[in-house]
Amino acid sequence: MLILKTFLLALVNILHILIFAYTLVIIVAAVISFTNPDPYNKLVQVVFRLTEPVYGYIRKIIPTSFGGLDFAPMIVLLVLTFIDKFFIRLVEIYAYKI
Numbered sequence: 001m002l003i004l005k006t007f008l009l010a011l012v013n014i015l016h017i018l019i020f021a022y023t024l025v026i027i028v029a030a031v032i033s034f035t036n037p038d039p040y041n042k043l044v045q046v047v048f049r050l051t052e053p054v055y056g057y058i059r060k061i062i063p064t065s066f067g068g069l070d071f072a073p074m075i076v077l078l079v080l081t082f083i084d085k086f087f088i089r090l091v092e093i094y095a096y097k098i
Helices: 002-034 042-063 072-097
Strands: none
Touching: 002 042, 002 072, 042 072
8 A cells, every 4th residue: 555655645746846837838928919929930849839728728618718818728727726735745645545
């Protein structure tokens, strides 16, 4: 049981770090979108390649553009926060009870 507990706690930590890193990428993408970025800039290309697939999926499900503002980043951040605070926390609590 100790191995399972250690594995689950390590998995929780890795998922938390990945969610935090993707949250930072979303924030950077939102800040970049308010400026007029050079589409050939490597950083801009990487950030948009990381975020656009998720934004596209959200935009298919929910119309997120109101008055010229795109709310897809906010929806993605809310979903990531919910996953981090609820589901990952449940796995962590379960791991501590083992």
